[in-house]
Amino acid sequence: MMLQLTDVSKSFGATTVLTDVSVAVERGTRLAIVGASGSGKSTLLRIIAGFEGPSTGTVSLDGRVLANPVSTVSAHRRGIGYVAQDGALFPHLTVRSNIAFGLRRSPGRDARVREVMDLTSLDLELLDRYPHQLSGGQQQRVALARALAPAPTVILLDEPFSALDTGLRAHTRAAMVTALERSGVTTILVTHDQEEALSFGQQLAVISAGRLVQAGPPSEVFDAPINAAVAEFLGTAL
Numbered sequence: 001m002m003l004q005l006t007d008v009s010k011s012f013g014a015t016t017v018l019t020d021v022s023v024a025v026e027r028g029t030r031l032a033i034v035g036a037s038g039s040g041k042s043t044l045l046r047i048i049a050g051f052e053g054p055s056t057g058t059v060s061l062d063g064r065v066l067a068n069p070v071s072t073v074s075a076h077r078r079g080i081g082y083v084a085q086d087g088a089l090f091p092h093l094t095v096r097s098n099i100a101f102g103l104r105r106s107p108g109r110d111a112r113v114r115e116v117m118d119l120t121s122l123d124l125e126l127l128d129r130y131p132h133q134l135s136g137g138q139q140q141r142v143a144l145a146r147a148l149a150p151a152p153t154v155i156l157l158d159e160p161f162s163a164l165d166t167g168l169r170a171h172t173r174a175a176m177v178t179a180l181e182r183s184g185v186t187t188i189l190v191t192h193d194q195e196e197a198l199s200f201g202q203q204l205a206v207i208s209a210g211r212l213v214q215a216g217p218p219s220e221v222f223d224a225p226i227n228a229a230v231a232e233f234l235g236t237a238l
Ligand code: ADP
Pocket: 012, 015, 017, 035, 036, 037, 038, 039, 040, 041, 042, 043, 044
């Protein structure tokens, strides 16, 4: 298992947001975590990314501890890319500069920008556009291209399709899955959308009130929910 969380809990003051979350993701695979709004999905990703530290438990990558309650490897040293819900592109920078942002200045930089644009099915004609001149789906693919540019070993996607209208969603999702598969990067996606989780993940986990209540292959979780709450959330029969 390449990315591993062991008994991760997180409290903010008296509020417990995550309780004993243990999950592992194999190298090069995609895990989707589905849960209702407020169930702790973003907090979990922020802990893996290194924007927050766990209150208990450990996060490790290839056997190396990235975070425990006493020490953390800083976010920019983890080799983990993060795509926020709204993409969070820099509005005043072109597509080229957005994607190049995390890359060292070098002669190969522009070639790498073009490479990840190709990977994410972005037309090179978009290089000099600004974010507001792009469709929502294009903006999300630029956000993914920017995250992929430094060749991270893990990509975290926080509800990357939720701001898109339904017409764009399936197309953008397919383009992103293709890019992730071609780059071979290990991916965790979180979403409140059951259909999205089922079609995106090779593994599926269900989070409820800060606890991972079930994990496994999507069809297994869907066909055999462990309790009525999971069944109701997934819209399946128990
Ligand atoms: P989700 O992404 O599943 O909607 P979040 O991880 O954003 O859930 O939030 C889970 C819960 O944790 C919410 O009740 C939220 O208000 C709370 N929470 C998140 N961040 C903080 C924080 N910095 N301080 C206090 N409470 C927080």
